[in-house]
Amino acid sequence: MEGKSSTEVFSREKAEATVKALRQSFRAGKTKTYEWRASQLEGIVRLIKEKESDITKALRSDLAKPEMESYLHEISFAKSACLFALKNLKKWMKPEKVPAAITTFPSSAQIVSEPLGVVLVISAWNYPFLLSIDPVIGAIVAGNAVVLKPSDIAPATSELFAKILPEYVDSSCIKVVEGGVPETTALLEQKWDKIFYTGNGKVGRIVMAAAAKHLTPVSLELGGKSPVLVDSDVNLKVAVKRIAVGKWGCNNGQACIAPDYIITPKSFAPQLIEALKVTLERFYGKNPLESADLSRIVNLNHFKRLTDLLDEENVSDKIVCGGQTDEKQLKIAPTLLLDVPHDSVIMKDEIFGPLLPIVTVDKLEDSFEIINSMSKPLAAYVFTKNKKLEQEFISNVSAGGILVNDVALHLANLYLPFGGVGESGIGAYHGKFSFDAFSHKKAVLSRGFAGEAGARYPPYTPEKQWILKGLINGSIVALILALFKRF
Incomplete structure (x- = not known):
């Protein structure tokens, strides 16, 4: 050591x-x-x-x-x-x-x-x-x-x-x-x-x-702000369980691939929020700060960083679920926020904690502009049954990795590279x-001493030039001449 x-x-x-x-x-x-x-x-x-x-x-x-x-x-x-x-x-x-x-x-x-x-x-x-x-x-x-x-x-x-x-x-x-x-x-x-x-x-x-x-x-x-696009056609019961465990069941949100914010149609948001509330209570009880299944915030500095995000003007009044904190235990409850201002810190910086903003749009196609206005994330998630939307998401969203209808599980496939793009990372493993x-x-090229062609050596002649051009262009005739003709 x-x-x-x-x-x-x-x-x-x-x-x-x-x-x-x-x-x-x-x-x-x-x-x-x-x-x-x-x-x-x-x-x-x-x-x-x-x-x-x-x-x-x-x-x-x-x-x-x-x-x-x-x-x-x-x-x-x-x-x-x-x-x-x-x-x-x-x-x-x-x-x-x-x-x-x-x-x-x-x-x-x-x-x-x-x-x-x-x-x-x-x-x-x-x-x-x-x-x-x-x-x-x-x-x-x-x-x-x-x-x-x-x-x-x-x-x-x-x-x-x-x-x-x-x-x-x-x-x-x-x-x-x-x-x-x-x-x-x-x-x-x-x-x-x-x-x-x-x-x-x-x-x-x-x-x-x-x-x-x-x-x-x-x-x-x-890392980065990993988005979750949720269509209104999903199996809502399954989708919210997967989102919840990918956010709060991964170190209470302290994970580089944890969902950072959700985008969903405005008309669907109330159903999604209610389903998330029910799931969170099932996972962590009525008082999540007492749950043994929820990791604490790593230290006081990060605890204060996260509570400062909630205390920002025009943010705290957007809480629709959670928001409870316990500084002594360094615990923050799973927290949902609805339509926080786009210029707030919580929507600019990676959250890396149990806070999850929900952004509503009139139509899902508007979500691509929101996602692409930010730095490229380490992961991006889409929940939908619509194959056209799925392909548009894959084509239009640049991220280290993309997962359809689940969260974080792409890490479990060792045949897939894991890494970022742009500000979310360099390289993969x-x-x-x-x-x-x-x-x-390391490139290795091996040759013997046979098949020597004089066309590559000076003095250069028009005939040699013709043969070399033919070789470069893949001419079999030039190859035969190069192998067997002496100069």
């Missing part, structure tokens, strides 16, 4: 020494073999199985996260990612054969995936176990040495990683660095071969600026996309 103790500060020099040691291990070739990669994945699977109770307790300490959410959204996802990678690792590592061009005949061509080297993973606090280990799995699968920097806002999970991860993986190639801004700053001053950051756009810009000094590639998993995110695709 690398990190900060009562007597030791993780300085720039310490960060430099950590990276140097990892680079030595990487250059020795330790991380490149299939056996090493597989053994690390197997170690993480064992960790998840043997330390599930400890992980659950840490998540409960950091976020008051219900045990069911901890298992479904973090522990099981991480285990699935490991097992999926183990199943496919040999296939992913194989060079990909591609066609060779006529201009290089005879030859063979392939794309070889090679590890980038020494990479840094900076994770987030809202899913502190999954969002730490999932990118690390990708880095390992691709054959890299890696430093994990967990979030200091989730201290129990961060401490757990620092304590137990070295027991299950090769600590000469995989290290954990704990701490806050000073430690992160010291790490960002180093030269990395890739930086993978999960969090908000403000810090994402800092990460990107630091990476630019060394021309280091980055993956940024950010999950499954094979994690392997690709931490790999360099």
Whole structure:
């Protein structure tokens, strides 16, 4: 474990020494073999199985996260990612054969995936176990040495990683660095071969600026205002359950893909609101602040940020459900707001909490203009039975991912990339996309010494030029002449 103790500060020099040691291990070739990669994945699977109770307790300490959410959204996802990678690792590592061009005949061509080297993973606090280990799995699968920097806002999970991860993986190639801004700053001053950051756009810009000094590639998993378009033709009972669990059953709204606002026809809004109220009471009771199934707000700063959104002028009087708060417990009840002003902060910034504005429109086609007037979101959702509207939504809304008639479940499909677009992120991961995110695709062309064509060499003549033009344009006649005619 690398990190900060009562007597030791993780300085720039310490960060430099950590990276140097990892680079030595990487250059020795330790991380490149299939056996090493597989053994690390197997170690993480064992960790998840043997330390599930400890992980659950840490998540409960950091976020008051219900045990069911901890298992479904973090522990099981991480285990699935490991097992999926183990199943496919040999296939992913194989060079990909591609066609060779006529201009290089005879030859063979392939794309070889090679590890980038020494990479840094900076994770987030809202899913502190999954969002730490999932990118690390990708880095390992691709054959890299890696430093994990967990979030200091989730201290129990961060401490757990620092304590137990070295027991299950090769600590000469995989290290954990704990701490806050000073430690992160010291790490960002180093030269990395890739930086993978999960969090908000403000810090994402800092990460990107630091990476630019060394021309280091980055993956940024950010967020944004994820819209939910709800048509009046839906199965309302099913739709509201899916919206509710995707909003409040995902960390009480503290999730990058949680619904940020709903758009629905004005005439349908009363039915939708009533159905959501009934569902919320069924899920969390008459007093949701006492529900053990609702995560708390992560800390006082975020609690005040969210209550400030409710206290903004012309917003608090728009509450149609919820609004209760408990600063001592850092709890905010699921809250619905109807037609808040479009220029209010709650409609400008990502909410990242249990508040859900509902925007009404005269016709659903108007929703595209509202969505596209904002930054591109990490996810966008549409509930409809109308196939034409579904296709228009997919065609007209730019988002990291789109889900039809449900919320958040696209994460569970490891064959789909997960990532943002525009201000919601750069790059994607999950499954094979994690392997690709931490790999360099190296082009390899192989030729023998036969089939030498003199037309490519000086002195140039009109006849040689004719043959070369023919080759470039794919002429079989030119190829035959190039192979057999001497100059």
